[in-house]
Amino acid sequence: MLIVMEAGAKPEQIEAVVRHVERMGFKAHPIPGAHRTAIGITGGRQGSADPEVLENYPGVKEVIRVSHAYKLVSREAKPDDTVVSVGGVDVGANGIVVVGGPCAVETLDQTRAIAEGIKNGGGQLFRGGAYKPRTSPYSFQGLGEKGLEILARVREEFDLPIVTEAIDNECLPLVEQYADCIQIGARNMQNFSLLKAAGRARKPVLLKRGMSATLEELLLSAEYIMAEGNYNVILCERGVRTFADHTRNTLDLSIVPAIKRISHLPVLVDPSHGTGKRNKVAPMSRASIAVGADGVLIEVHHKPEEALSDGPQAILPEVFAQIVRECDAIAQVVGRSLQPALAAS
């Protein structure tokens, strides 16, 4: 259920409704929007909050029964787009963002070399895994906390906020401490205990679509995070499994306008994992911006042939710079622009 407040509802009126909802044994989620506040109700025994009582509270415009399973992620709860600040870089605003960096943090020198390319190339955010979910237990698993320390150094040096993955509940507190944005990867999209823990974290979450997840499943996973009180969620399309074998995954760009229709959350696209082939990263980046993505997340390596993971999809820093320029050009066509990077201090 969703309680929509009048545009001019006073804070104390909102507070009174929240108190009523909580007295009834539910959790209330006030969601301020550009024009009005909505209050989402979760938990408790669904259906037993009495809409007629709520409708009579001063300042309440209407009470909507939400027919689908997700609530807080939906545009009914919040008609205007959510903008998530990642270390001062807005994701979901008019300015698109380009996130770049290696699949995995390998060494300080490697990470610095790539970060320099991302900053000079016009990227706004830096990515890199310190904890890597690998298909084989014998593959490079990431540097762990040492990798997080490297990321923190690179953030200071280049003024690039960092996005890095938490692969389990164990590493989440450390990742939360170091990162500007906690990534939850495709393999963990339905790791519900990790989603709930990320929902209690105080950093934004980048939630990647599972490799066979439907749109509704993706939104419900985001709902898990938001239901715990963390409303700073960014969704990411990264390709799904199909019969096609010319690419690693099939990048499902049609999910971008589909999400935008029903959810207010920002959406990024990852054309690197989405294709697995470096020669397809530029065209699919351009296409991502054309279909309305709020930005792209790209794997970059200065020596892709030496990369410890995902070398075949890594592009060189100079190609990254060209992609940033092209995304900017496409953004202009759809009435947007490239967001300037944070000024170096």
Ligand code: PEP
């Ligand atoms: C990654 O971004 O490094 C990653 C492992 O991606 P995904 O979870 O989409 O496979």
Ligand code: MN
């Ligand atoms: Mn990767």
